Amino acid sequence: MSGRVIVITSGKGGVGKTTTSANIGTALAKAGNKVVLIDTDIGLRNLDLLLGLENRIVYTIVDVVEGRCKLKQALVKDKKNPNLSLLAAAQTRDKSAVSEEQLKDICEKLKKDNDFILVDCPAGIEQGFQNAVAGASEAIVVTTPEMSAIRDADRIIGLLAAREEIESYKLLLNRVRPNLIATNDMMSVEDVVELLACDLIGIIPEDTGIISSTNKGDPIVNDEKSLAGQAYRNVARRIMGEEVEFLNLEEDKNFIGKIKDFFEKTIKEIKAKI
Amino acid sequence: MSFFTDFYNKVFSFFKPQDTAENNVKDVARSRLKLVLMQDRTNLTPKILEQMRGELIDLLSKYVELDKELLELNFEQEGDQVALMLSIPVIRAKDEKEIEEAIKKDALLKGITLADDEEDDTEEETGTDELQEETDKDSEGNQDETLPQETSEADENGESQAEDTENKNSDEENVQETV
Numbered sequence: 001m002s003g004r005v006i007v008i009t010s011g012k013g014g015v016g017k018t019t020t021s022a023n024i025g026t027a028l029a030k031a032g033n034k035v036v037l038i039d040t041d042i043g044l045r046n047l048d049l050l051l052g053l054e055n056r057i058v059y060t061i062v063d064v065v066e067g068r069c070k071l072k073q074a075l076v077k078d079k080k081n082p083n084l085s086l087l088a089a090a091q092t093r094d095k096s097a098v099s100e101e102q103l104k105d106i107c108e109k110l111k112k113d114n115d116f117i118l119v120d121c122p123a124g125i126e127q128g129f130q131n132a133v134a135g136a137s138e139a140i141v142v143t144t145p146e147m148s149a150i151r152d153a154d155r156i157i158g159l160l161a162a163r164e165e166i167e168s169y170k171l172l173l174n175r176v177r178p179n180l181i182a183t184n185d186m187m188s189v190e191d192v193v194e195l196l197a198c199d200l201i202g203i204i205p206e207d208t209g210i211i212s213s214t215n216k217g218d219p220i221v222n223d224e225k226s227l228a229g230q231a232y233r234n235v236a237r238r239i240m241g242e243e244v245e246f247l248n249l250e251e252d253k254n255f256i257g258k259i260k261d262f263f264e265k266t267i268k269e270i271k272a273k274i
Numbered sequence: 275m276s277f278f279t280d281f282y283n284k285v286f287s288f289f290k291p292q293d294t295a296e297n298n299v300k301d302v303a304r305s306r307l308k309l310v311l312m313q314d315r316t317n318l319t320p321k322i323l324e325q326m327r328g329e330l331i332d333l334l335s336k337y338v339e340l341d342k343e344l345l346e347l348n349f350e351q352e353g354d355q356v357a358l359m360l361s362i363p364v365i366r367a368k369d370e371k372e373i374e375e376a377i378k379k380d381a382l383l384k385g386i387t388l389a390d391d392e393e394d395d396t397e398e399e400t401g402t403d404e405l406q407e408e409t410d411k412d413s414e415g416n417q418d419e420t421l422p423q424e425t426s427e428a429d430e431n432g433e434s435q436a437e438d439t440e441n442k443n444s445d446e447e448n449v450q451e452t453v
Contacts, residue, residue: 147303147306147307150307150311151307151310151311151314154311154314154315155314158314158315181300184298184299184300184301185299185300186299186300187300187303187304187307188300191300191304195304195307195308195311
């Protein structure tokens with residue numbers, strides 16, 4: 001078996017890299033794939049919290065590279081899904097604790113008996129980014145429809161395009177708010193895609209359910225009713241090569257929009273009668 | 275019937291958000307980002323863009339009479355390719371004679387500015403502050419030393435002379451001044 005190594009990156013912090021990693025990883029595992037999530041945000045680890053695994057971590061990625069344990073010992077299995085495991089970041093060290101070569105080596109080893117290795121990248125374009133990208137051949141660039149997030153995503157796309165090892169990179173647009181797009185207060189999906197000139201792999205609507213799912217340590221893809229969960233499950237299916245249509249987020253209309261629709265309908269009916 | 279639709283439109287234009295430039299935050303964001311991304315990607319500063327614009331006006335004015343104020347130089351995204359879009363409002367095409375004259379004048383101007391540069395270089399040794407500044411600008415602006423100076427001269431002409439046809443005379447005057 002030779003697994004695919006996908007790095008999840010963004011440039012700007014706080015746009016949802018870790019949430020995306022946790023959810024895509026869980027969704028891929030639920031679909032029957034063997035998945036390892038690697039948290040490379042050394043010093044600021046959070047992926048363990050989102051998966052609810054914070055109490056089970058014994059060894060971290062730094063312990064692996066410094067020879068205190070074997071790679072297999074450091075992989076923490078998910079509570080619900082035995083297909084999913086986590087290689088956690090160390091909390092007490094910094095980004096220089098692991099080198100590009102060491103991360104590449106870990107990815108190569110994990111490729112042998114896993115379908116997907118998802119690398120959660122730290123914010124920024126410094127060494128932490130270089131390390132996270134080192135072992136990957138695919139990338140998902142997470143951004144939101146905001147000025148600074150888009151500008152930073154553009155920088156990241158430039159850096160990824162310059163790397164020969166990265167065979168493909170796709171855009172994941174997170175925290176989309178259809179009601180703000182409808183009132184022209186937020187850039188639309190089309191606007192962002194046009195600006196960044198990058199293919200889309202997913203559109204995730206803003207969802208308050210994300211907050212409670214993080215608090216519970218249970219990724220939102222496990223909630224069958226959630227729209228964001230549905231969107232993340234669709235991303236996982238696209239990664240697996242399926243063609244899945246993007247969710248139609250526009251039906252989420254505000255009150256005035258609904259009244260307007262009602263009046264338009266009745267006017268049409270009156271017209272038809274006359 | 276028309277009463278119904280009129281009433282409907284009146285009622286809902288009240289609720290509808292006005293699509294004015296100020297209200298349309300999305301378009302403001304998009305155009306701001308467009309410019310910033312192009313600058314990030316190409317490393318072209320507004321100053322260099324302005325210089326490029328000036329040089330293009332000079333070049334094109336030899337062949338057509340154009341509206342300098344309305345000439346637009348923009349970047350456009352076409353797929354993953356960045357294209358430079360130039361929109362030139364043409365007032366009228368010049369006839370053969372005028373074009374020939376303009377080309378001759380241009381050649382003359384280049385010859386003179388080259389000579390001018392040489393003069394600057396020799397006089398630099400004498401150490402006049404102003405001249406030193408001028409040559410500094412030339413060397414940092416462009417490898418081809420004649421180009422930046424040429425445009426700055428043309429820009430001055432453009433501002434002082436509204437009529438393109440009268441430009442030639444003033445160009446010649448200006449050249450004489452610099453010599």
